[in-house]
Amino acid sequence: MAEMEIKFDVNGKQVRISAGPDKTLLHVLRENLGLTGTKDGCSSGDCGACVVMLDDRPVNSCMVLAPQAEGSSVVTIEGLASNGELHPVQRTFGETWAFQCGFCTPGMLVSCYALLESNDNPTREEILTAIAGNFCRCTGYQAVVKAVEQAAAELRAAKGGAGND
Amino acid sequence: MSIPEYTAPTTLDEALGIKKERGAEARVIAGATDLILRMRDKVFSPSVLIDLRRLSLDGIALSDNEMRLGAFVSLSKVLESAEIEQLFPALAAGCREFAGPPIRNRATLGGNIVNASPAADLVPPLIAYDANIVLSSSGSERVLPLLEFFVEPGKSVIEPDEILTEIRLPVMPPCSAATFIKLGQRRSMAISLVNLTTRLSIDESGAVSDARIALGAVAPVPMRAVAAEQVLLGQELSEELLSRAAQKAREEVTPISDVRASDSYRLEMTEVLVRRALLATWDELGRNAADG
Numbered sequence: 001m002a003e004m005e006i007k008f009d010v011n012g013k014q015v016r017i018s019a020g021p022d023k024t025l026l027h028v029l030r031e032n033l034g035l036t037g038t039k040d041g042c043s044s045g046d047c048g049a050c051v052v053m054l055d056d057r058p059v060n061s062c063m064v065l066a067p068q069a070e071g072s073s074v075v076t077i078e079g080l081a082s083n084g085e086l087h088p089v090q091r092t093f094g095e096t097w098a099f100q101c102g103f104c105t106p107g108m109l110v111s112c113y114a115l116l117e118s119n120d121n122p123t124r125e126e127i128l129t130a131i132a133g134n135f136c137r138c139t140g141y142q143a144v145v146k147a148v149e150q151a152a153a154e155l156r157a158a159k160g161g162a163g164n165d
Numbered sequence: 166m167s168i169p170e171y172t173a174p175t176t177l178d179e180a181l182g183i184k185k186e187r188g189a190e191a192r193v194i195a196g197a198t199d200l201i202l203r204m205r206d207k208v209f210s211p212s213v214l215i216d217l218r219r220l221s222l223d224g225i226a227l228s229d230n231e232m233r234l235g236a237f238v239s240l241s242k243v244l245e246s247a248e249i250e251q252l253f254p255a256l257a258a259g260c261r262e263f264a265g266p267p268i269r270n271r272a273t274l275g276g277n278i279v280n281a282s283p284a285a286d287l288v289p290p291l292i293a294y295d296a297n298i299v300l301s302s303s304g305s306e307r308v309l310p311l312l313e314f315f316v317e318p319g320k321s322v323i324e325p326d327e328i329l330t331e332i333r334l335p336v337m338p339p340c341s342a343a344t345f346i347k348l349g350q351r352r353s354m355a356i357s358l359v360n361l362t363t364r365l366s367i368d369e370s371g372a373v374s375d376a377r378i379a380l381g382a383v384a385p386v387p388m389r390a391v392a393a394e395q396v397l398l399g400q401e402l403s404e405e406l407l408s409r410a411a412q413k414a415r416e417e418v419t420p421i422s423d424v425r426a427s428d429s430y431r432l433e434m435t436e437v438l439v440r441r442a443l444l445a446t447w448d449e450l451g452r453n454a455a456d457g
Contacts, residue, residue, distance in 0.1 A: 004171065021171035021214065024201070043205075045198050045268055046354055057241065057270040063198045064271065067171050068216060111266065132353035133265020 008069045010035070011079030019066045026050045026061035029076060037077035037106045041135075048134030051107035052076045058114040060133070077106035080113055088158075089113055089151035096150065098143040099136075108134045112148050120155045122148065166205045173216035177301065180215050180328060185303040188325035191215055195237055196271035198264075199280055208319075215328075222275075222330055225249070234332045236275025240287075241266070243274065253334060255290040255343035255362045262286065262347045264354055275329045278314065281321040284357045284382035288315075290345050291332065292379035292387060293362035299331035300324070308333070315386035338375065341366040342449035344442040348434055350425065357382045358426040359434045363442040365397070367450060373397045378410070378439060383418035383431050390414035393439065402447050411440035 003018045010033060017032045029035045029052070038061060041049030045063040052061045053075035080087040089112045092098075099105045108131060115122055115130035122130070127148045131141065174180045183191050192211035194200055195218075203209045222237035227248050234243075240260040243249055250257045263269055263286050277287045278298065288311065296311040300323060311332070314321045323329065337343075343364035349355030359382050366375035376397040378390040393414035400406050420431035 002170075020168070022166045022168040022204075044202055045264075048265065048267060051267050054270075058267045059270050060198070060267045063196075063201055063268070065168075065171070065194070065197060065201065065214075067173070068194070068197065068218065070173070114266070130266060133267045135354075 004067055006066050006070050008071060009073040011075055017066075021065055021067050023066045024062050025052070025054070025064040025066055025069050025074070028066045029061060029074070035076050035078050039103055039106055041103065041107075046135070047104070048107045048111065048131075049104050051110045051134065053110060053114060056117070058111050058133075075110070077109060080109065087113060087151075088154045089116060089148060092147040092150040092154070093144070096143045096147040098139060098147040100138040104134055104136045108136065108144060112144070112151070115148065116152060116155060120152050120159070122152060124149075166201070166207075167210065168204070168214055170213040171216065172213060173219050175219045177220050177222075177328075177330065178303070180217065180220060181301060181303040181326070183213065183215055184328060185326045187213055193217060193279070193328055195273040195276045196239065197276075198268050198272045199276060199282075217328075227252075227336075230336050232334045232336065234274055234334070236273060236278075236329045236331060238274050240269040240272050240274070240277075244269070252336060253290070253294055253343075255293060255345040255364070256287065256334075258345035259287045259290045259347070259360075259362070262345075262349075262352065268354075274332055278311065278332070279321065279323065279329050281315050281317075281319050281386070283315075283318050283384065283386055284360065285387065286347060286357055286360050286381070288387040289360055289362040289379040289381045290343070291334070292389060293343055293364040293377040294334045294337065295377070297333045298329055299333065300327040301330045302327045306330070312387075312389060317385050337364070338366045340368070340450060340454065341375070342446045342453055343377075344445040344449065346438050346442045346445075348438060356425060359383055359420075359431055359438055361435075361438055361442055363439065363446050365402070365443070365446045365450060367402070371401055373400050373402065376410075378414055378443075380414070380418060380435065380439075383420040383435055385419070388418070390417045390439070392417055397443075402450075404444070407443040407447065408440055410443060411436045414439040 039049035041047035045060045050061040190212040194214045222235035224235045226233045243260045347360045361380045364377040368374040376394040381387045393410045396410040415436040420428045422428045
């Protein structure tokens with residue numbers, strides 16, 4: 001089957017890859033671009049290990065065909081940190097031990113990041129809704145909720161601080 | 166999974182032209198959240214995929230008496246619409262309980278319909294709101310009630326050269342309310358054991374002027390419990406009346422046993438959930454009246 005040239009942005013950089021239309025966005029991220037932080041769990045849109053941001057929304061990258069991403073902007077787990085600094089929710093995941101085996105963590109973090117981008121004061125219910133498409137089979141969800149609450153508090157404090165300058 | 170050819174046309178005419186030429190071999194791709202699985206399982210092996218994303222079929226437009234939703238509207242987009250929340254809350258409720266956010270960001274209303282799954286969550290609310298759908302083909306289009314679209318599990322009346330382009334919902338009469346209920350094995354990421362929407366409209370005297378009981382996953386295709394609706398028509402609402410309608414609905418459904426639930430459980434739940442939904446709809450009507 002003929003490969004297609006596909007152009008899109010990944011973590012702020014434009015990339016150009018060649019892939020057959022039967023390849024998923026998840027596949028090209030991992031195999032063509034070497035971004036192996038995004039995990040392949042169920043390959044059927046159920047587990048959320050492959051969640052990335054696509055045009056500012058979290059999606060299952062195993063449920064997106066590569067050519068559907070043409071012209072889009074993708075952010076993966078590798079793109080959450082900036083200037084060598086972890087995103088607050090990445091740091092609070094570590095501080096609250098919101099993972100054990102870590103396999104669900106990249107997708108879980110992207111879903112939490114998506115929530116915090118639009119809402120820096122989420123309720124517990126809103127956090128649970130935001131991660132409803134991410135399955136964790138070892139740690140559980142309580143520590144994740146705690147990590148998001150802590151990160152949200154930090155983000156609000158940082159914003160408040162900036163406002164007082 | 167093998168996809169020989171992929172195209173993302175920029176006009177609907179172009180897309181319909183490919184459909185006309187290639188027929189059933191050409192499959193439309195929207196959110197792809199179900200299509201990818203079916204291609205992987207070789208249920209579908211299209212020779213060409215037609216990606217609709219460049220066709221601007223994701224509009225939500227409200228006129229005096231009708232809302233028009235593009236087939237490419239994602240479930241997240243439904244949830245972001247204040248107009249849908251106000252005018253068609255049972256549709257929003259169905260979207261809210263659909264899978265999880267990453268799937269809702271991709272899955273489309275049109276996809277949920279065209280799949281023709283008996284358990285499609287958004288079909289009962291759309292049927293309860295008397296949805297019509299627009300099937301476009303090269304040079305023409307036809308409009309039909311959504312209820313008439315389904316033939317058997319996975320099969321609909323869509324012709325090989327047609328594309329579902331729009332869903333039309335009439336604005337409900339003033340004293341109307343609707344309730345969506347989904348029963349699954351968990352709240353998220355679950356295929357429904359039973360899903361349903363009840364809608365009631367009442368006239369000035371308080372009698373039921375219109376009733377819809379739309380059900381999914383309890384028959385080969387999404388359905389209306391028409392005899393149960395008849396029980397309600399013209400009557401004053403009472404708990405006894407709603408219970409009687411729910412019993413009638415149970416007689417109308419023909420569920421099967423599968424990995425998710427037995428037929429007898431689905432029967433039992435049909436009665437319980439129809440009664441519960443009707444009670445909630447009645448409650449909502451009372452509240453709407455109090456607000457007005």
